[in-house]
Amino acid sequence: MSPPRPFIDPATGEIDSAQILSEAVPLAKLVGVFVAGSLPFYAIAFFGAENSALGALLALLGDFILAVGAGIALMYVIAHGIRLAGE
Template sequence: MSISRPFFTSPSGEFDTGQILYEAIPLAKLVASVAAVAAVPLVLRWLLFELVAATPVFGFVFTLASQFVLAVGTALVLMYVVVRANQLADS
């Protein structure tokens, strides 16, 4: 079994910053989009308590919704990383 070099190093041994950015930018966009979607229920919860003084039941529901979005988003990010790692290993 031959030893392969990591995808982010060039044949000279230097880091290939272009390849690192090529892999990091889509991952950062995915993480940012999950965070933005998870922030929506938290902002709604904050607005309900600050502006309307709603009951705590709504706060619990919005907190539960944001936690669910974060859990599903984390799973999506991890699946993306695993699939991308398999694609890089095959090439």
């Protein structure tokens, strides 16, 4: 017998919205942490140091934080996908 498919209610065969929500909320919080971490750098670059080397450096730092956050979010999704496939 094959294992049950993730996000599908085995009793009805329909999409299990409770499971989708329980997986989406932690992912949204993880993404929110990195967005909130990059916002101060973008705000200073945009409002305080618009056309200077400092502004460019701060914008690059904000980009770096978002890139690292995207990588961590991707690893989170892959790890949870593997865990869900094993259940």
